[in-house]
Amino acid sequence: xxxxxxxxxxxxxxxxxxxxxxxxxxxxxxxxxxxxxxxxxxxxxxxxxxxxxxxxxxxxxxxxxxxxxxxxxxxxxxxxxxxxxxxxxxxxxxxxxxxxxxxxxxxxxxxxx
Amino acid sequence: xxxxxxxxxxxxxxxxxxxxxxxxxxxxxxxxxxxxxxxxxxxxxxxxxxxxxxxxxxxxxxxxxxxxxxxxxxxxxxxxxxxxxxxxxxxxxxxxxxxxxxxxxxxxxxxxxxx
Numbered sequence: 432x433x434x435x436x437x438x439x440x441x442x443x444x445x446x447x448x449x450x451x452x453x454x455x456x457x458x459x460x461x462x463x464x465x466x467x468x469x470x471x472x473x474x475x476x477x478x479x480x481x482x483x484x485x486x487x488x489x490x491x492x493x494x495x496x497x498x499x500x501x502x503x504x505x506x507x508x509x510x511x512x513x514x515x516x517x518x519x520x521x522x523x524x525x526x527x528x529x530x531x532x533x534x535x536x537x538x539x540x541x542x543x544x
Numbered sequence: 545x546x547x548x549x550x551x552x553x554x555x556x557x558x559x560x561x562x563x564x565x566x567x568x569x570x571x572x573x574x575x576x577x578x579x580x581x582x583x584x585x586x587x588x589x590x591x592x593x594x595x596x597x598x599x600x601x602x603x604x605x606x607x608x609x610x611x612x613x614x615x616x617x618x619x620x621x622x623x624x625x626x627x628x629x630x631x632x633x634x635x636x637x638x639x640x641x642x643x644x645x646x647x648x649x650x651x652x653x654x655x656x657x658x659x
Binding site (some may be wrong): 463465467472473474475476477482495521524531532533534535536542 | 548550584586587589592600634636639641645647648649650651652653
Protein backbone atom coordinates (compact mmCIF):
# COMPACT_ATOMS: atom_id res chain seq x y z
CA UNK A 432 0.00 0.00 0.00
CA UNK A 433 1.14 3.50 -0.69
CA UNK A 434 1.77 6.03 2.04
CA UNK A 435 3.58 9.26 2.78
CA UNK A 436 5.24 10.39 5.97
CA UNK A 437 5.80 14.03 6.72
CA UNK A 438 8.48 14.53 9.35
CA UNK A 439 7.64 17.36 11.69
CA UNK A 440 4.10 18.56 12.22
CA UNK A 441 5.38 22.09 12.83
CA UNK A 442 8.29 23.96 11.27
CA UNK A 443 9.28 27.50 12.22
CA UNK A 444 11.66 29.68 10.24
CA UNK A 445 12.64 33.32 10.15
CA UNK A 446 11.68 35.47 7.21
CA UNK A 447 14.39 35.11 4.56
CA UNK A 448 15.59 31.73 5.84
CA UNK A 449 15.56 28.45 3.95
CA UNK A 450 12.36 26.44 4.10
CA UNK A 451 12.69 22.63 4.14
CA UNK A 452 9.62 20.44 4.58
CA UNK A 453 10.26 16.72 4.56
CA UNK A 454 8.24 14.01 2.86
CA UNK A 455 9.08 10.34 2.48
CA UNK A 456 6.92 7.96 0.50
CA UNK A 457 6.31 4.27 0.37
CA UNK A 458 5.23 2.74 -2.91
CA UNK A 459 5.80 -0.55 -4.65
CA UNK A 460 5.69 1.12 -8.06
CA UNK A 461 7.05 4.47 -9.27
CA UNK A 462 4.67 6.98 -7.77
CA UNK A 463 3.28 10.34 -8.66
CA UNK A 464 4.00 12.82 -5.89
CA UNK A 465 2.34 16.10 -5.02
CA UNK A 466 2.69 19.00 -2.63
CA UNK A 467 -0.40 20.98 -1.73
CA UNK A 468 -0.68 24.12 0.42
CA UNK A 469 -3.64 25.12 2.58
CA UNK A 470 -3.92 28.70 3.75
CA UNK A 471 -6.17 29.44 6.74
CA UNK A 472 -9.85 28.89 6.03
CA UNK A 473 -9.19 27.79 2.49
CA UNK A 474 -9.06 24.58 0.50
CA UNK A 475 -5.96 22.88 -0.83
CA UNK A 476 -3.98 24.40 -3.69
CA UNK A 477 -1.47 22.50 -5.79
CA UNK A 478 2.11 23.74 -5.35
CA UNK A 479 3.84 21.24 -7.62
CA UNK A 480 3.80 17.63 -8.75
CA UNK A 481 6.23 14.96 -9.91
CA UNK A 482 5.07 12.70 -12.73
CA UNK A 483 8.37 11.06 -13.74
CA UNK A 484 9.78 13.76 -15.96
CA UNK A 485 12.55 15.88 -14.40
CA UNK A 486 13.41 14.90 -10.85
CA UNK A 487 13.67 18.54 -9.77
CA UNK A 488 10.23 20.06 -9.96
CA UNK A 489 9.55 23.76 -9.75
CA UNK A 490 6.24 25.01 -8.46
CA UNK A 491 4.44 28.19 -7.67
CA UNK A 492 5.55 30.87 -5.19
CA UNK A 493 9.23 29.92 -5.51
CA UNK A 494 8.89 26.40 -4.12
CA UNK A 495 10.59 23.36 -5.57
CA UNK A 496 10.97 19.71 -4.71
CA UNK A 497 13.39 16.99 -5.70
CA UNK A 498 12.40 13.38 -6.25
CA UNK A 499 15.09 11.07 -4.86
CA UNK A 500 14.29 7.45 -5.54
CA UNK A 501 17.25 6.14 -3.54
CA UNK A 502 16.00 7.97 -0.46
CA UNK A 503 12.27 7.58 -1.25
CA UNK A 504 11.97 11.28 -0.56
CA UNK A 505 10.26 14.30 -2.08
CA UNK A 506 11.26 17.19 0.18
CA UNK A 507 9.88 20.68 -0.45
CA UNK A 508 12.23 23.66 -0.34
CA UNK A 509 12.22 27.40 -0.81
CA UNK A 510 15.43 29.43 -0.58
CA UNK A 511 13.95 32.40 1.25
CA UNK A 512 10.79 32.29 3.35
CA UNK A 513 8.21 35.02 3.17
CA UNK A 514 5.59 35.85 5.75
CA UNK A 515 2.91 34.89 3.24
CA UNK A 516 4.26 31.32 3.14
CA UNK A 517 2.77 30.61 6.56
CA UNK A 518 0.30 27.80 5.91
CA UNK A 519 -0.13 24.04 6.17
CA UNK A 520 1.63 21.91 3.59
CA UNK A 521 0.56 18.44 2.55
CA UNK A 522 2.54 15.84 0.67
CA UNK A 523 0.53 13.27 -1.28
CA UNK A 524 1.14 10.19 -3.41
CA UNK A 525 -0.93 8.48 -6.06
CA UNK A 526 -0.33 5.32 -8.02
CA UNK A 527 -0.17 5.04 -11.76
CA UNK A 528 -3.64 3.59 -12.16
CA UNK A 529 -5.88 6.16 -10.50
CA UNK A 530 -5.96 9.76 -9.39
CA UNK A 531 -6.69 8.75 -5.81
CA UNK A 532 -4.41 10.74 -3.53
CA UNK A 533 -3.04 9.50 -0.23
CA UNK A 534 -2.12 12.45 1.95
CA UNK A 535 0.38 12.88 4.73
CA UNK A 536 -0.63 14.42 8.04
CA UNK A 537 0.61 17.85 7.04
CA UNK A 538 3.28 20.28 8.25
CA UNK A 539 2.36 23.67 9.59
CA UNK A 540 4.90 26.30 8.57
CA UNK A 541 5.31 29.40 10.72
CA UNK A 542 7.38 32.32 9.50
CA UNK A 543 8.69 34.84 12.01
CA UNK A 544 9.77 38.39 11.15
CA UNK B 545 -13.08 32.63 -8.95
CA UNK B 546 -12.31 29.13 -7.80
CA UNK B 547 -13.00 26.30 -10.23
CA UNK B 548 -14.64 24.25 -7.47
CA UNK B 549 -17.34 25.97 -5.43
CA UNK B 550 -18.76 24.61 -2.19
CA UNK B 551 -21.82 25.75 -0.28
CA UNK B 552 -22.47 26.41 2.47
CA UNK B 553 -19.06 27.42 3.80
CA UNK B 554 -20.22 26.93 7.36
CA UNK B 555 -22.98 24.71 8.72
CA UNK B 556 -24.11 24.00 12.26
CA UNK B 557 -26.60 21.20 12.65
CA UNK B 558 -28.18 19.15 15.39
CA UNK B 559 -27.80 15.41 15.52
CA UNK B 560 -31.35 14.87 14.33
CA UNK B 561 -31.23 17.33 11.44
CA UNK B 562 -31.00 16.58 7.74
CA UNK B 563 -28.82 18.88 5.69
CA UNK B 564 -26.84 18.77 2.46
CA UNK B 565 -23.49 20.05 1.25
CA UNK B 566 -23.25 21.15 -2.36
CA UNK B 567 -20.29 21.19 -4.70
CA UNK B 568 -20.08 22.51 -8.25
CA UNK B 569 -17.07 22.42 -10.54
CA UNK B 570 -16.58 24.69 -13.55
CA UNK B 571 -13.53 22.93 -14.97
CA UNK B 572 -15.14 20.45 -17.33
CA UNK B 573 -13.90 17.54 -15.22
CA UNK B 574 -15.45 14.12 -15.04
CA UNK B 575 -14.32 12.93 -11.63
CA UNK B 576 -15.42 14.37 -8.31
CA UNK B 577 -14.43 13.56 -4.76
CA UNK B 578 -15.44 14.15 -1.15
CA UNK B 579 -12.67 14.34 1.45
CA UNK B 580 -12.98 14.79 5.22
CA UNK B 581 -10.38 16.85 7.07
CA UNK B 582 -10.34 16.51 10.85
CA UNK B 583 -7.89 18.07 13.27
CA UNK B 584 -4.66 16.11 13.68
CA UNK B 585 -5.67 13.46 11.12
CA UNK B 586 -4.72 12.98 7.48
CA UNK B 587 -7.24 13.92 4.86
CA UNK B 588 -9.62 11.03 4.42
CA UNK B 589 -11.02 10.15 1.03
CA UNK B 590 -14.74 9.44 1.43
CA UNK B 591 -16.27 9.01 -2.03
CA UNK B 592 -15.19 9.09 -5.66
CA UNK B 593 -17.43 9.58 -8.68
CA UNK B 594 -16.30 9.18 -12.27
CA UNK B 595 -18.71 10.15 -15.05
CA UNK B 596 -21.51 10.27 -12.45
CA UNK B 597 -20.87 6.72 -11.30
CA UNK B 598 -19.62 6.03 -7.79
CA UNK B 599 -16.31 4.23 -8.00
CA UNK B 600 -15.26 4.32 -4.39
CA UNK B 601 -16.91 4.38 -0.98
CA UNK B 602 -14.15 4.33 1.61
CA UNK B 603 -16.18 2.58 4.32
CA UNK B 604 -18.14 5.72 5.05
CA UNK B 605 -21.07 5.40 7.50
CA UNK B 606 -24.49 5.44 5.88
CA UNK B 607 -25.39 8.69 7.64
CA UNK B 608 -23.37 10.27 4.82
CA UNK B 609 -25.11 9.85 1.48
CA UNK B 610 -23.51 11.22 -1.69
CA UNK B 611 -25.33 12.14 -4.87
CA UNK B 612 -23.86 13.01 -8.24
CA UNK B 613 -26.60 14.05 -10.69
CA UNK B 614 -24.10 15.08 -13.37
CA UNK B 615 -20.36 15.49 -13.79
CA UNK B 616 -20.46 19.09 -12.58
CA UNK B 617 -22.38 18.67 -9.35
CA UNK B 618 -21.83 16.63 -6.23
CA UNK B 619 -23.86 16.59 -3.04
CA UNK B 620 -23.29 15.13 0.38
CA UNK B 621 -26.54 14.49 2.24
CA UNK B 622 -26.18 14.43 6.00
CA UNK B 623 -28.55 12.70 8.39
CA UNK B 624 -28.36 11.78 12.06
CA UNK B 625 -24.74 12.85 12.41
CA UNK B 626 -22.57 12.53 15.49
CA UNK B 627 -20.41 15.22 17.12
CA UNK B 628 -17.29 13.40 15.89
CA UNK B 629 -18.45 14.10 12.34
CA UNK B 630 -17.61 17.77 12.86
CA UNK B 631 -14.88 18.55 10.36
CA UNK B 632 -14.00 20.37 7.17
CA UNK B 633 -15.49 18.61 4.17
CA UNK B 634 -13.60 19.21 0.98
CA UNK B 635 -14.92 18.63 -2.50
CA UNK B 636 -12.47 18.12 -5.35
CA UNK B 637 -12.43 17.30 -9.04
CA UNK B 638 -10.04 16.00 -11.68
CA UNK B 639 -10.19 15.24 -15.38
CA UNK B 640 -11.08 11.62 -14.68
CA UNK B 641 -9.71 8.73 -12.68
CA UNK B 642 -8.22 6.72 -15.49
CA UNK B 643 -5.32 9.01 -16.27
CA UNK B 644 -2.98 9.07 -13.34
CA UNK B 645 -0.97 12.13 -12.54
CA UNK B 646 -3.93 14.44 -13.15
CA UNK B 647 -4.11 17.36 -10.79
CA UNK B 648 -6.94 17.25 -8.29
CA UNK B 649 -8.51 20.66 -7.70
CA UNK B 650 -10.09 21.40 -4.34
CA UNK B 651 -12.86 23.67 -3.23
CA UNK B 652 -12.56 25.86 -0.15
CA UNK B 653 -14.46 23.41 1.97
CA UNK B 654 -17.56 23.35 4.13
CA UNK B 655 -17.01 23.62 7.87
CA UNK B 656 -19.50 21.34 9.59
CA UNK B 657 -20.24 21.50 13.31
CA UNK B 658 -22.58 18.90 14.79
CA UNK B 659 -24.10 19.89 18.12
